[in-house]
Amino acid sequence: MIKNISISTFVNIIFFFAFLGIFLTFATFISYDKQRHELNIQNRYELIAENFLILFQDHPTPTRLVELYKKFSVKPIDDRDRRLEIIKYAQELTITQNYLGTYRVYKYDESYYIYVQQYGYNIMLRDTKSHNYNMAFIVAGFIVALSTFLLLYEILNRKLRPLKILNRQIIEFSNGNKDIKLNYKSRDEVGTIARNFNEAINIINNQSKSKDLFMRNMMHELKTPITKAMFIAETLEDEKARDNLQRAFKRMDDIIKELATVEKLTSKNTMIYKEKVDFSTIFDKTIDLMMINNQNVESRIEDFSFDVDIYMMSIALKNLIDNAIKFSKDKKASVQADKSSIKIGSTGEPLKNELSFYTDAFYQEEKRSNGFGLGLYIVNTIVNLHKFTLVYEHKDGKNYFNINLTN
Known part of the structure; x- marks a missing residue:
């Protein structure tokens, strides 16, 4: 304790x-x-x-x-x-x-x-002698001892106060405030911690800026040739080749958007813009993003309205359905939805580890060579931003990923 x-x-x-x-x-x-x-x-x-x-x-x-x-x-x-x-x-x-x-x-x-x-x-x-008990000397001794005690207590509290400030600033930094700078100048242990913390902040900020710059440049450099290639593909006379190329380039464009979403989520500065929307609208947008027909998705939806960020929730649902189709035995997924939950199911073997093991960024099992290991991380982050919860269960030979809308 x-x-x-x-x-x-x-x-x-x-x-x-x-x-x-x-x-x-x-x-x-x-x-x-x-x-x-x-x-x-x-x-x-x-x-x-x-x-x-x-x-x-x-x-x-x-x-x-x-x-x-x-x-x-x-x-x-x-x-x-x-x-x-x-x-x-x-x-x-x-x-x-x-x-x-x-x-x-x-x-x-x-x-x-x-x-x-x-x-x-x-x-x-x-x-005739006075024998009244005199406590003056004892009281004086007690006052001196108590004063010394309180003085030591105040001195120790002053030495510990910078630790409390340091703790608050570390919490602020972990919440995304990257402009934190400790001004404690003492040469004691707390001062050493403060200086080392400032150095760590500078290193992290520099690395974060380098990562942001790299991501922006990479996405910019990739997006330009992809856009040009899509225009060129439209000039092809072979309809099948044209459709295949456009689908491939569209998938590459979606991957870039997915990476941009990951970059946004990992920055911890993500703002979600909620609005009241029907689930059917979210579902239709999700199918459009996936560029598939409804034959691969079996849906049982009791339409309802809820407050969500339309784009973010569509991305989360897209990743769940995409994973369900990609890793199922029959390449099909089922969607069940009502006002309490959204459940995505597919046939397959149960997960080898706990769900938290798969929601780490960039995690990927060896057999999942076709993905970036970002799907469940993105889903879990978006679900948490909406104050919902993501739950996994395996039942009757099927994997179910359930977004609980009520806590």
């Missing part, structure tokens, strides 16, 4: 757990420090009480008591009513009894009191 998350998300998760660790560490430290603070107070009052109990055994003078008051920073409570009030309403923290006597520790109005009792002596002392 970790392999499938982005770097930025992974960093955010790490910093979240790091922040949680810092918070829990400080919370644990505060809890421990409070316990230590309370233990120190308890030890102090135990020491004060034992000193007074020992002094009581020697029948102390007022002077010695005053010395002990000063030594431990305590003050006696002489008012009997005040002592009774404290005993009655204060929070009793501890009560300890030993061979020297008994002492209790009270907390009342944010002050601590020690009540020491021994046979013949009874004294209540107020601790």
